[in-house]
Amino acid sequence: MNIIFIGAGNVATHLAKALHAKKQHIVQVVSRTTLSAQKLAESVGASWTTTPEEIEKADVYIYAVSDSALQEVIRRNPQKKGLHIHTAGSLPLSVFEGEMERGGVFYPLQTFSKQKPVDFAKIPLFIEANSATDRELLQKLADSLSKKVYAADSQQRQQLHLAAVFACNFTNHLFAVAEQLLNEAKLPFDVLRPLIEETVQKTTTMSPLDAQTGPAIRHDLNVMDKHIAALTAHLLWQDIYRLISESIQTRK
Amino acid sequence: MNIIFIGAGNVATHLAKALHAKKQHIVQVVSRTTLSAQKLAESVGASWTTTPEEIEKADVYIYAVSDSALQEVIRRNPQKKGLHIHTAGSLPLSVFEGEMERGGVFYPLQTFSKQKPVDFAKIPLFIEANSATDRELLQKLADSLSKKVYAADSQQRQQLHLAAVFACNFTNHLFAVAEQLLNEAKLPFDVLRPLIEETVQKTTTMSPLDAQTGPAIRHDLNVMDKHIAALTAHLLWQDIYRLISESIQTRK
Helix, strand or coil: CEEEEECCCHHHHHHHHHHHHCCCEEEEEECCCHHHHHHHHHHHCCEEECCHHHCCCCCEEEECCCHHHHHHHHHHCCCCCCEEEECCCCCCHHHHCCCCCEEEEEEECCCCCCCCCCCHHHCCEEEEECCHHHHHHHHHHHHCCCCCEEECCHHHHHHHHHHHHHHHHHHHHHHHHHHHHHHHCCCCHHHHHHHHHHHHHHCCCCCHHHHCCCCCCCCCHHHHHHHHHHCCCCHHHHHHHHHHHHHHHHHC | CEEEEECCCHHHHHHHHHHHHCCCEEEEEECCCHHHHHHHHHHHCCEEECCHHHCCCCCEEEECCCHHHHHHHHHHCCCCCCEEEECCCCCCHHHHCCCCCEEEEEEECCCCCCCCCCCHHHCCEEEEECCHHHHHHHHHHHHCCCCCEEECCHHHHHHHHHHHHHHHHHHHHHHHHHHHHHHHCCCCHHHHHHHHHHHHHHCCCCCHHHHCCCCCCCCCHHHHHHHHHHCCCCHHHHHHHHHHHHHHHHHC
């Protein structure tokens, strides 16, 4: 099976390398950036181009470009046959409609950094396709990489992406807020590590809803008032403190 | 050294048992609740009472009661000698002023559940005292339990507590939000686990500020608008989504 990658960013790089390691044939890498295209193409033994109009014929086209660029590159791809797959959490399968006959989605739920190697075997993969045949093809491709393959339609995938934003992107930002608050008190972020690990670990044995602790769930207004007063130099964080506390108190 | 525990909740239980295991003499447990007092007293070989006026003479008194109850129980304790220590993150050392001659703070930065055993050796302990002698006594007590003992004044401790609320209590709530969003899409919370682990793991090699990913930091308005639209049934979460996204975009 010949595969062409459109995109050479973090997702494309990790996915292409993982497929290459599983003996899949990556024949071409397409990217606006010469350097990225060249680098990824070299590491998987493929040719490369910066021009979508030069995309060759293949069995599968995997698009791993920014959500905003996807529509244009689909339009400019002269190859209308084959299976066209995107990797975006928040875009529906229907983006291929009117351009390609066969569309699919292959969404790896993980945060990728270029430098950091990832173990695909542990990454949940969410697949979607228009036909049973293509669903099967995607299932095989996914099974070759990961032990956790799920079918998810476009609506489920969008909700999944939204949940991931809360649980990961927003969580990371709260870590950044905590880091700055600690810096202001001349304390290292490291002192929070055991507490963070315990917070995550607890969710493996109980629902986060039942694991909730802290001043908001205890309705400890004394402490909450002190905390809000301590945030006068960070008005946005004050609002975040109030809203999340309100949300904690509403849920129970 | 004789120790009396005032309080028999999660913090008191874990701390008393850990000190008992290190051969410290817990001589009395004081709690409003007969059952809690009895249970903890039994497990550490101490007597118990529900009446603060019956507190006996000891070398050290450790208060692990709710912030709002602390002031009253200090006042009602007839024993004004000895070292009086509280365990609260957001209360200053000065709560003992005018009542006790010698005050101190012993703050374990961890979230305790009664059922779940904790390894004190890994819990950061923050200590504070009015005199060098008591600081030394607290340091010894803390060193016997944990490898991570820090001196922190009342202002540092309050900022620490605030940072912990963001990094742990609020993070746990974001997990709860994610869990409900996934439930609505008939997906299990487990699919997020690898992503959550990676998010936490990343902070060991880089600052959370540099590790930020997601639609907000990419200024991906398309995705953000879709997410906000998907939250129309949860107006509070919509506001949280907007505020945290704004805060992410402001930081860089």
